[in-house]
Amino acid sequence: MRRTDAPLALSVGDPSGVGPEIAIAAWQAGDSAGVPPFYLLADPALIEARAREVGATIAIMETSPGQAAHHFPRALPVVPLYARHLDSPGKPNPANAAGTIEAIDRAVADCLAGHAAAVVTCPIAKKPLYDAGFRFPGHTEYLAHLASRHTGAEVTPVMLLAGPELRTVPVTIHIALAEVPKVLTTELIVATGRITAADLKSRFGIARPRLAIAGLNPHAGEGGAMGSEDLSIVLPAVEALQAEGIDAVGPLPADTMFHPRARAGYDAALCMYHDQALIPAKTLAFDEAVNVTLGLPFVRTSPDHGTAFDIAGKGIARADSLIAALRLARRLADSDRHSAAA
Structure with missing residues (x-):
């Protein structure tokens, strides 16, 4: 059982990206931006170095999850990793993969053990992880693997992009566009819709969620004139x-x-492939949209942007999306707790 007063667990993401500095900026924003207490799973030396590089004057406190909320008002709580991170902003390095993965692993373990209320993840880059032997398509799939390993139950993750004006769900996620018609099935759409509706009800507090299901083809296939998938797969x-x-x-x-x-007219749009869902979500709320993983036995959110290696370490990365992810994680965790108690 997760403690009602537990802080959020924030994994640092790829240390060569903007994760360290947006975590610093989110802590600096504090109460004025409605940032709830969190602790950062990271190499403290990396965070100290990145703070110097971006000109952030902050106090950092090495701590444990149980003491993080106590320190949060006065210092950025950092729960140290066993792995060490090389400080190389803008230059991804497979040598950092172990620490990146450890931070995710421990955030999930802390949450399932009740030490954290929810998991929030800073962005990762897939190639450095792949080069180090990581074999999952992305964060979403790896989190589902961890949840299954901890609980012993099969977990089907669903990715939702949530912004102030729109929620979208890609039914297929990190695959090439040419593969989408081969992977898309009626069963996959139904399973995604079920999980989306259930989590919109239990965590977002929507009594009767309304789902709008996008067609795969232009004009939803125009009755089969532009492809048969909308009639044979999506409509059923x-x-x-x-x-x-x-x-x-x-x-x-x-x-x-x-x-x-x-x-x-709807509470969430189910889209058939990645860009069909993410283009409208990011167009409407690039700095505010949040990535939420539905279907997990814990709440997980993340910023809707990537590692931004090109600006890492320059002190210009915006923390808006991370702040939104932290706020939403707190709200969903509280709603999840109330739903479970009902």
Whole structure:
């Protein structure tokens, strides 16, 4: 059982990216930005070095998860990693992979043990991890693996991008566009819709979630004139969700789903591939959108941007999305707790 007063666990992400400095900036923003207490899983020497590089004058306190909230008002709580990180802003290095993965592992373990209320992750880069032997497509899939390993139950992760005006869910995630029609199935869409509806209800507090299901092809296939997948795969999924009592409509032409009047008619849009979901989400709220992983036995959020190696260490990275991720994680964790107690 997670403690109601537990802080959030923040993993540092790729240390060569902007993760260290946006974590510093989020702590500096503090109460004025509504930042809830968190601790950073990182190499303290890296955080001290990055603070100097970006000109941030802050106090850093090496601590444990249990003491982090006590220190948070006066210092950035850092729970040290066993692995050490090389401070090489803008220059990703496979030698840092062990620490990057350790931070994620320990954030999840802390959350499941009740030491943290939720997991928030700074961005990772896949290539340095792959070069070091990491074999998961991305954060989302790895978190599902960790959850399954800890709980012994099968976990199906669902990625949701949440902004002030729009929530989108990519049914397929980190695969090439050419592979999408091969991977997309009615069963996958139905499973994604179920998890999305359940988490919108239990964690977002939406009593009867409304799902808008995008078509795969232009104009949702125009009755088969532009591909058969919308009739043979997407439509049966919509009908199956409706049969389960889920408020779902579709397949809808994606090019008319995201204007203001259309957005008013649903709580989340299920999209058939990565960019169909992320382009509208990031266009509407690039600095405010949050990546949420649904379907996990704990709350996980992250900024909606990547490692930004090109600006790492320059002191110009914005922490807006991380701050939004921290705030949303706190709200979802509290809602999750209240839902479980009901």
